[in-house]
Amino acid sequence: MKKLVIFFLAIFLPLFVITLLADQEEEEEADQKKQEIKLVNYIRKANRNTREIVDHSKFEVLKGHFENAHKVTEACLGCHTERHIEIMESPHWKWERNEVIEGKGVITLGKKNTLNNFCIGISGSEATCTRCHIGYGWKDKSFDFNEPTNIDCLVCHDQTGTYEKEKGAAGYPKENVNLNYVAKNVGSPGRENCGVCHFWGGGGNNVKHGDLEKAMIDCSREIDVHMATEGEDMSCIECHRTENHNITGKLYALSSENKNRVTCEQCHTEKPHGDDILDDHICRVACQTCHIPYYAKANATKMIWDWSTAGKLDGDGHPKHENDADGNHKYMSIKGTFIWDDHVVPEYYWFNGLADHQLIDEKIESIPVQMNSLDGKYMDKGLCRKTSTPSKIWPVKVHRGKQIWDPVNKTLVQPKLWDKEEGQGTYWNDFDWGLAAEKGMDYLELPYSGEYDFVETEMYWPLNHQVAPKEQSLKCNDCHTRHNGRLESLGDFYLPGRDHKAGVEIFGIFLIAASIIGVMIHTVCRIISGKKCKLNNYTKN
Amino acid sequence: MKKVYLYKGYERFWHWSQSVLVFILIVTGFEIHSSYSLIGFENAVRIHNITAWTFLVLTVFTIFWDFTTDEWKQYIPTSKNLKAQISFYLSGIFKNAPHPAGKTISSKLNPLQRLVYLGIKVFVFPVMFLTGFLYYFFHYPVQGIELSSLEVIAVLHTRGAFAVVAFIIVHLYLITTGRTVTSNLKAMVTGWEEIEEHETKHIEEEIMAETKTLIRNAGEKSGRRKLRKAKEAVAEIV
Numbered sequence: 001m002k003k004l005v006i007f008f009l010a011i012f013l014p015l016f017v018i019t020l021l022a023d024q025e026e027e028e029e030a031d032q033k034k035q036e037i038k039l040v041n042y043i044r045k046a047n048r049n050t051r052e053i054v055d056h057s058k059f060e061v062l063k064g065h066f067e068n069a070h071k072v073t074e075a076c077l078g079c080h081t082e083r084h085i086e087i088m089e090s091p092h093w094k095w096e097r098n099e100v101i102e103g104k105g106v107i108t109l110g111k112k113n114t115l116n117n118f119c120i121g122i123s124g125s126e127a128t129c130t131r132c133h134i135g136y137g138w139k140d141k142s143f144d145f146n147e148p149t150n151i152d153c154l155v156c157h158d159q160t161g162t163y164e165k166e167k168g169a170a171g172y173p174k175e176n177v178n179l180n181y182v183a184k185n186v187g188s189p190g191r192e193n194c195g196v197c198h199f200w201g202g203g204g205n206n207v208k209h210g211d212l213e214k215a216m217i218d219c220s221r222e223i224d225v226h227m228a229t230e231g232e233d234m235s236c237i238e239c240h241r242t243e244n245h246n247i248t249g250k251l252y253a254l255s256s257e258n259k260n261r262v263t264c265e266q267c268h269t270e271k272p273h274g275d276d277i278l279d280d281h282i283c284r285v286a287c288q289t290c291h292i293p294y295y296a297k298a299n300a301t302k303m304i305w306d307w308s309t310a311g312k313l314d315g316d317g318h319p320k321h322e323n324d325a326d327g328n329h330k331y332m333s334i335k336g337t338f339i340w341d342d343h344v345v346p347e348y349y350w351f352n353g354l355a356d357h358q359l360i361d362e363k364i365e366s367i368p369v370q371m372n373s374l375d376g377k378y379m380d381k382g383l384c385r386k387t388s389t390p391s392k393i394w395p396v397k398v399h400r401g402k403q404i405w406d407p408v409n410k411t412l413v414q415p416k417l418w419d420k421e422e423g424q425g426t427y428w429n430d431f432d433w434g435l436a437a438e439k440g441m442d443y444l445e446l447p448y449s450g451e452y453d454f455v456e457t458e459m460y461w462p463l464n465h466q467v468a469p470k471e472q473s474l475k476c477n478d479c480h481t482r483h484n485g486r487l488e489s490l491g492d493f494y495l496p497g498r499d500h501k502a503g504v505e506i507f508g509i510f511l512i513a514a515s516i517i518g519v520m521i522h523t524v525c526r527i528i529s530g531k532k533c534k535l536n537n538y539t540k541n
Numbered sequence: 542m543k544k545v546y547l548y549k550g551y552e553r554f555w556h557w558s559q560s561v562l563v564f565i566l567i568v569t570g571f572e573i574h575s576s577y578s579l580i581g582f583e584n585a586v587r588i589h590n591i592t593a594w595t596f597l598v599l600t601v602f603t604i605f606w607d608f609t610t611d612e613w614k615q616y617i618p619t620s621k622n623l624k625a626q627i628s629f630y631l632s633g634i635f636k637n638a639p640h641p642a643g644k645t646i647s648s649k650l651n652p653l654q655r656l657v658y659l660g661i662k663v664f665v666f667p668v669m670f671l672t673g674f675l676y677y678f679f680h681y682p683v684q685g686i687e688l689s690s691l692e693v694i695a696v697l698h699t700r701g702a703f704a705v706v707a708f709i710i711v712h713l714y715l716i717t718t719g720r721t722v723t724s725n726l727k728a729m730v731t732g733w734e735e736i737e738e739h740e741t742k743h744i745e746e747e748i749m750a751e752t753k754t755l756i757r758n759a760g761e762k763s764g765r766r767k768l769r770k771a772k773e774a775v776a777e778i779v
Contacts, residue, residue: 277586379689476582482575494692496676497575497582504696508703515710522630522714529635 038274042267045232057184066179069136069172070149075183077148084148086245092134094145095122099256101356102375110254115360115412117371117401117457118202118305119335124416124443125426127170132197139170141443154179156193157186164196168420191217191227194236204329207302208253210344210397211465215298221469223297239266252462253372258353258387262464264288284381286392289348290474292463295397300328300340305401308454310336311431319431334417334428336402346395346463348490350376352387355460361446364410368400368456378493393490397461404437408449416440547649547734552612555603556729562596563705565589570702593673600666615650616659623652634718644736661708665701672698 056062061075077084091097096110111129115121122129130138135150137143144150152171154163163182166174173179199205199214206213221228226239239262240249249262264287271279281290295301312333314320319333328340354375358364376391385391404413415436419426427436433452441448479487480497487495548556565588571577572585579585607613625641630653633641642651650658672694679688688694719725720735728734 382689476586477578480573480575480582494690494695496691496695497573499692499695500574500699501692501696504699504703507700508706511703511707512710515707519710519714525635 038269038272039267040269042238045234052187056186059184062180062183064180066183069152069154069179072179072183073136073149073151073153076153083245084151087134087151088145088148090245090247091250092245092247093151095133097255101256102354104356104359107256107357107359109256109357113360114254114357115371115414116253117399117403117459118208118302119417120307120403121360121414123414124440125418127420128168128418130171131165131167131169132201133171135171137170137172143170154182154186155196156189158182158193159185159187159190161192168418188235189237190235198236202302203335204302206296206299208399209251209461209465210301211292211295211463213296213299213301216465219298222472223466225467225469241266249464252355252374253459254357256355256357261353264291284390284392286351286394288463288467289393289395291467291470292346292395292465293468293472293474293478294343294345295395295463295466296342296344297466298342300326300342301344301397302338303341303344303399304339305336305399305403306338306454307336307401307403310334310427311433313431333431344397345486347398348393348487349374349396349460350378350380350391350490350492351394351396351462352376352380352385352389352391354387358412360412360414360444362411364405364412364455368458369405369412371457371459374460374462393487395463397463399459399461401457401459402454403457404433404452405455406437406441406449406451407453407455408451409447411446412455413437413448413452414440414444414446416443543736544733545646545736546732547644547646547728548732549610550732551606553729553732555599555606558599559596559603562592562599563709565592566596567702567706567709570698574699574702590677593670597670600670604662615648616655616662618656618659619652621652623656626651626653630718639737640720644734657708665704665708668697669701669705672701 059079061078066072066075087093091110094110095112096108098106099109101107101109111122113121113123119129126143127139134152134155135143136152137150152165152173154173155165160182163177164174166172195212195214195217198209198212199216200207202208216224216227218229219227221231226232226234237247240247241262242248246260248260250260265282268287270282273279309331310333312320312331320331321329321333322331324330324340326340326342329335329338331337351374356370356373356375358369358371374394374396375386376394378391380386381390404415405411406413415433416424416426416439417428417436419429422429424430425432425435425439427433430436434450437448437452438450474486477485477497479485479495482498482500485498487498568579569585569589569592572579573582573589575582580588604613607616622642629638629641632638640651642648675688675694676691676698716725717723719728720737724735
């Protein structure tokens with residue numbers, strides 16, 4: 001037996017010490033590894049081949065003078081035959097896609113027909129909204145989506161930075177754009193190409209997303225660790241990989257299915273931390289949750305948009321325009337009141353990749369209206385899960401608003417907002433909500449009771465960009481803490497360090513208190529019982 | 542007054558390493574529970590896990606040791622002297638009455654200790670190991686198996702921790718109720734316990750009997766058989 005014990009001690013003691021040391025070593029190793037982040041399917045900046053494969057300025061067909069933008073597209077398609085088919089199948093062209101919504105079936109969903117709580121919707125105001133469409137001439141319902149020369153190749157492929165679309169011109173370029181110069185200098189889309197629409201959506205920089213804005217054209221690691229000019233300097237399509245003009249990634253403002261997404265894991269793998277417990281978190285916590293601790297880190301984003309205050313004109317009957325102390329729009333007669341914020345802490349929700357949408361012809365069941373809603377809950381996991389992965393905790397920008405609705409029919413209302421001229425009943429020219437609502441709903445051939453009011457709305461934008469450097473990611477006790485944790489309001493599950501059962505605590509404190517009091521009473525009794533007590537016996541000895 | 546070698550080397554090693562490990566587990570555990578902030582949540586989790594594994598190895602081996610050395614018999618609960626022991630703590634101790642159950646080599650524990658230690662060994666620790674194990678491995682799906690919620694596990698684990706703290710408080714106090722205030726502590730450190738003359742008679746008899754058996758059994762296979770039996774018992778538990 002003695003041998004056995006010695007044998008055991010000989011193994012056990014060193015084992016304990018080694019485990020402790022090994023863990024430390026592992027940490028050091030992990031630290032070293034972290035310097036060299038584990039990546040797959042990714043080419044580092046240093047190893048990237050940036051040489052142009054084609055010099056478009058050498059092509060004869062691009063040397064002539066282009067009468068109009070359509071002619072440029074014709075020239076493009078002369079060599080890049082069939083590419084228009086890819087484009088014309090894409091959501092960037094159609095501004096809609098067929099998506100399944102749970103309980104509603106296949107729904108055609110997109111900017112074309114879905115309302116939001118920013119500029120509400122494009123219908124009736126196409127000519128101004130389609131400045132962001134990859135086409136020419138979508139000024140109303142009559143636009144021909146099957147005409148290949150209506151495609152605008154240049155807005156995405158321009159490398160000169162001189163191509164710009166005209167305001168209110170249904171997607172046509174400005175008069176002063178030198179189409180020849182631009183056509184000779186085309187290439188893969190860069191940040192500026194994507195950014196011109198995706199940074200400026202909603203009528204201003206960073207209005208909508210909060211994590212996509214002009215500062216990211218040239219930014220530091222602190223703003224976005226991937227796009228940092230001094231760092232990996234990644235362009236949008238480095239992550240949003242594209243084949244045949246099908247760009248991966250989409251936003252749940254306008255989609256509802258769990259498909260065609262861009263993930264962190266596609267490069268970082270599912271075990272990026274070098275630590276089992278952190279890696280385990282990936283199962284229920286989106287990478288974004290810890291790694292996007294704040295958004296709108298350079299410029300503010302719009303948090304609240306209240307349309308109900310719109311329409312106040314100045315003394316001369318002209319629209320007003322006021323800014324807040326930071327220079328952001330505070331009040332505009334045409335749009336109402338705004339509240340902006342920067343360095344915003346996200347709100348956190350369970351999300352499984354499925355979203356619902358308040359469709360324009362759908363009855364409003366509850367207020368605030370959920371313009372879109374992210375599906376998910378803690379129990380959406382294991383055998384009960386709805387999609388291939390369990391619901392994860394996601395950081396979300398929630399945009400809250402107040403916008404026009406029909407309180408009789410209980411539907412949202414699409415007001416006609418824009419026209420080139422006054423007197424067409426558009427709100428932005430004539431400031432008459434009733435008329436604008438009537439015109440807009442009439443345009444869509446939807447019922448309108450003739451009564452309007454303003455209703456509170458909420459819209460959910462899951463965050464994906466402005467990933468912080470690793471030192472700035474959330475720490476354990478940002479969530480695992482009793483009070484004021486990031487997940488304080490996510491109450492449908494037990495989170496260690498945050499939650500405790502009152503009953504258990506009372507039981508525990510009672511048990512400990514009872515033990516201490518018992519021991520104290522016993523001690524006092526021993527002392528009081530004097531000479532007879534063992535305690536005194538001992539002191540005598 | 543005579544000195545008797547009561548606690549074997551391994552027994553003392555086990556007792557003291559266990560006390561250190563449990564102390565670490567309690568301190569880090571309640572930090573994970575957010576009862577206070579001491580070394581940081583991340584460190585607490587890391588140390589808690591390493592310590593728990595170490596403690597598991599120690600516990601499993603000690604149970605094995607208990608069986609191979611027949612020390613497990615120390616924990617067989619008995620009602621003999623149980624009441625007497627309770628009434629000793631409630632009144633006898635104040636009147637300088639003798640301990641009702643004298644210590645012998647084959648019966649180091651008084652009836653109350655037998656009961657409580659057995660309870661800890663077969664109930665509290667297994668519950669803590671099991672819930673800790675589930676907490677660590679099944680909080681997220683592993684091969685399709687997962688808990689519907691951590692809550693039940695966490696509640697059990699926390700209750701267990703509170704019980705262990707209460708035990709430690711009482712245990713530390715009862716150390717002082719030996720023949721003298723420090724005699725129990727000294728015994729657990731050195732292995733040697735001072736025992737009253739009249740009690741040593743039992744022990745001498747015991748040692749004689751033990752030696753006789755050993756002599757009688759020398760050369761027989763029983764020693765090896767005992768070991769095998771113990772191994773089987775441990776395997777069942779594991």
